[in-house]
Amino acid sequence: MKKSRIILADTNSLFTDALRFVLGQEVDFEIETRDETDADSIRSILAAKPDVMVIHQLRPDSGVVQILREVKRRLKDIHILFIVKETTAELFSLASESSSVGIMPEGTNLAEFMEALRAVARGERYISKEILSAALPQDDDEFYDDPLGEITPREREVLYWLSHGLTNREIAQRMILSEKTVKNHVSHMLKKLDLTDRTKAAALAWREGLPQIAEEFFSLPAVQPMLK
Template sequence: MRIIVVDDHPLVRNGLRAILAKEEGIELVGEAESIQEGKALIERAKPDVAVVDIRLGGESGYDLVKAMRHQPCAFMMLTSSSSETDIRLAQESGADGYVLKEAPPEELLLAIKMIGKGRKYFDQSLLGTLLRKDPDDPLEKLTPKEREVLGALGEGLSNGAMARKLVISEYTVKKHVSRIFQKLNLNDRTQAALFAQAQGIGSYSLRDKLEGGSV
């Protein structure tokens, strides 16, 4: 996977360079400090993923994303900002991910790999807040049965346990789970469980997962 970094802070670029150099299958093919340099680098290097700071001196990294969305390149915003406004701007600009600079290296690498495979990744610590503050109630997108399945996901139940609780087949459970992911733009069961918690549904926790709870 070919990666470029667009950030105006040398220390950040040096840190990313060190992290990426240790990961097999990832190649850092260029660095840039401004939007103009970033555009030229994307056109020249043809990266799979561009890691972009949202503030590039007096410029906005979102402008780079908007200008280069026509390129076969995914964009991950890497920033120290956890504001709701910046997260929403990232979504509106077409960014594929949003990760805080304080994230551990393993999370950064996970995000890059997921985004490189065509998936979305938004920092898990921000997911609940973002969804909870959505001006349009996301639960309105779900049918009554899908809400029940979401609640079961929030409890960390397996497909089999959900089928027994809701008195439906496991096949039907899988169909509901797939539709929930699609309607709420979620990637996996963990995100669905976190979303359910943010909405006050279910009682799943990461501790349950670490102790062997079903997700």
């Protein structure tokens, strides 16, 4: 049986050593560790062509997510599992654009880690329920059954592009609107959904499956009401 080659990248060698010991008990994994998670280290890891790259403690100024987004566009068979303290709109964006990407909290248990690792290794997306819950308001139960039904079709399209990590300027270019108009749509949408920032909006969009709709859907003509 061919073993999956896993590279664990983290600045904390204790963390990677512990994971390497645990994963070493699995007959279908071959484990390596790296002690950095900056952009140069990520490039080095990608050059080694692992089956799965596990990244913990991303450096916020490294541009790693942007690098990996471009890599995923070119190399569809790169599988990545992020272990994070808190997620960002950029991470949700990467997961929405690509399969075989996982996001999970660093406080997870071993069982969920193995579930996420195997899912990503199979080419599936994995976003922990805890990640989504942490990104959404604590009174999430107060949402309507269809929370996105409370915003207009235009606002849903803005939310779609926002969940893919686009800036207001990039959304404006996609939708052929002014940047000011897009900014107003974002503001109205957040107010209607009772959300405070774009990351929470992206998390809600993910929970509702909006980012997985094909972008061509938004170029379809609006359905006209039937005349009586």
